[in-house]
Amino acid sequence: MRYGLIAGNGRFPLLALESAQRLGHDVTVVAIEEEASREVESLAPRCHWISLGQLGKLIEILKRDGITEVVMAGQVKHAQIFSSIRPDWRLAKLLASLPWKNTGGLIGGVIKILEDEGIHLRDSTALLKPLLATPGVMTRRKPSKEETADIEYGRRVADALSGFDVGQSVAICERACVALEAMEGTDAMLRRAAGLVNGRPLTLVKAARRREHLLFDVPVVGLETIPAMRETGTSALAVEAGRTLMLDRERMIEAANDADIAIVGT
Secondary structure, X not given: OEEEEEEXXXXXXXHHXXXXXXXXXXXXXEEEOOOOOHHHHHHOOEEEEEOOOOHHHHHHHHXXXXXXXXXXXXXXXXXXXXXXXXXXXXXXXXXXXXXXXXXXXXXXXHHHHHHHOOOEEOOOOOOOHHHEOOOEEOOOOOOOHHHHHHHXXXXXXXXXXXXXXXXXXXXXXXOEEEEEOOOOOHHHHHHHHHOOOOOOOEEEEEOOOXXXXXXXXXXXXXXXXXXXXXXXXXXXXXXXXXXXXXXOHHHHHHHHHHOOOEEEEO
């Protein structure tokens, strides 16, 4: 199969490209300069670099390479819209037309423009289905009674939060919501929460958006999640089974076991 891959940050695009190589797919990578790792160049036969504001150039590259199907892989920090990037005329026109500049509004607008150009977005987990979280406890230690109560409460809060299309994570302590994730990201949210609970343990709960599809903004956890949890005294992690990618899954679970952290798929 031939398709395009829009690469953001983290391990997600690298693992997707490695999977594409194994399956023999022909991939054109369009890497976001402000986000993607230079490693993507070694994993794709064709790699083009664009700035985050260059929507017109993205379309030009995909059409020139005959790409009609695209996967988005890797995070693009939402806060970048407040950075010094200069949008081209196509992106500027889109931004001006949006009633809300949340993730769904921004990427949904880009998807509509791509569709109008004959370029269709595919499920961003298509190449990494084995890395989706599974139901139940995945670590050696099960969540304690207190952690389970925090997870149940956190799920209710995270599900409600997901309807507003802001952050995906909440930090819970003793059935109280200590912090909600916004543009700062999960690790920064945990550090903020740790400063509020006077050393008491936190529980981290992540939830996917209330969408039928997994075209973009899929929740991701990975090996780097565990050091942030250890640093902040976060003793349990709950993710949504079938809708959360666990990158470097085996190493992540091993690190969680070593740290006595419980991980569960809800």
